[in-house]
Amino acid sequence: MPTTDAPLALDAVRRRFPALARRVGANEVVFADAPGGTQVPAEVIVAVADYLKNHNANLGGAFATSRETVEIVARARAAAAAFVNAANPDEMVFGANMTSLTFAMSRAITRAWKPGDEVVVSTLDHDANVAPWLLAAEDRGATVRVCKADPTGWTIGARELDAVLSPRTKLVALTLASNATGSLVDLAPLVRRAHAVGALVYVDAVHYAPHDLIDVQALGCDFLACSAYKFFGPHLGLLYGRRDHLESLQAYKVRPSSAQPPGKWETGTQDFAAVAGLGACLGYLGGLGLGIDLGAAADPGERLGRMAIAAGVARIKAHERALSERFLLKAREVPGLRIHGLTHAREAGRRTPTFAVTSTAWTPQQAAERLGEQGICTWAGHFYAIGLIEQLGLSEQGGVLRIGFAHYHTVEEVDRTVAALTRLPG
Secondary structure (H helix, E strand, O other): OOOOOOOOOHHHHHHOOHHHHOEEOOEEOEOOEHHHOOOOOHHHHHHHHHHHHHOOOOOOOOOHHHHHHHHHHHHHHHHHHHHHOOOOHHHEEEEOOHHHHHHHHHHHHOOOOOOOOEEEEEOOOOHHHOHHHHHHHHHHOOEEEEEOOEOOOOEOOHHHHHOOOOOOEEEEEEEOEOOOOOEEOOHHHHHHHHHHOOOEEEEEOOOOOOOOOOOHHHHOOOEEEEEHHHOOOOOOEEEEEOHHHHHHOOOOOOOOOOOOOOHHHOOOOOOHHHHHHHHHHHHHHHHHHOOHHHOOOOOHHHHOOHHHHHHHHHHHHHHHHHHHHHHHHHHOOOOOEEEEOOOOHHHHHHEOOEEEEEEOOOOHHHHHHHHHHOOEOOEEEOOOOHHHHHHHOOOOOOOEEEEEOOOOOOHHHHHHHHHHHHHOOO
16 A cells, blocks of 8 residues: 655664665765766665676567567556656657657657747746757757746746747657756646647656656646656656657668668667666655555565556655755755855745755855765766756856765765855855
8 A cells, every 4th residue: 555644764764775875985876967967776776787687688589588578568558657647658769768759759740830829938847847948949940939037936827837838849858857056947837828828848757857756648748858867767768758749750870770760760779678677776765656665565566556656756755845945954054154045944845856056155166076075976067958058157156066865865965065064264
């Protein structure tokens, strides 16, 4: 029976992540680099190794390992559909990563565009949901309209989108969450506004996926892409596309490959070991929903269901909200530190536990290096969110220091990170 009310048993959760035992000198490493890629639970490592050891083959063979690979892919695809609440597993496409999948899909979507057509991109997005559409517009002679983020909360609302929508808009590319500031976007109303002018909506869920529950049917979007290595899985991309779009659009593919989705979109041989790891990753999330950290037994099939995954994500979200509240409260005490984005603990529910900070006392790169020497992993720069960093006016200053937590982090690690920020030399 799924459980959403019980707090995560954090010691049990952390024991499932071997990387968390790493040390720098006497200190345990704080992997506050989570927005760039999370650590993985042991079951993902085991699944990848088991596939390569016992099942390694291509699809379509008349022998055991090939049939086993078909089953592994089908099981992972069904779990991926449950993860995003797709209506059908055939609406899920696997690929190298979100960026590669988006470049490939953008070429197909824009094939019939012509001069006078328009595409909307935003300053809030990672460039993987901007550059493909800029290049496609250049190829087709279409016009690019840029939706600027609202600087009061670094998100996008109806006012910002309406300023760039028109009857000529063919596609709107938006994110569910900023990978720089952690700001969330209330996307469903924006999807409806885009559809009202006849535009498709392509969603980047990469940063959102490890922190909150994806529901493509509730969003009403046409496409949504994310990468498993951002939500405790291997390096693998996932693309949801509404089935009618995946069927009607012409894929750029080799001639003998399938003419039906999802196969027509999965160019070349897939990384089946990573697909096996994805299945284990989603099973871990569903396991949290069934209380595996509390010692509960959990049926492997039930772990991969929507109810279990949703319950697991709900427990993750509750814990991460507490981490965000703690960071926002403690960071206010650091002299000269500026948080870009939502800054009050009461706003923790409107953001992920990812924080963009700057100081007049140090550059982001200096801070990242000093923190790294203490075993605290962070990132400095723009993180491919170049539009947002430009809108913040921080490009010439080296961007921001990004600190990002995940559900396997503790309040003590948040405190240690803030204390280290306080000690940075000015």
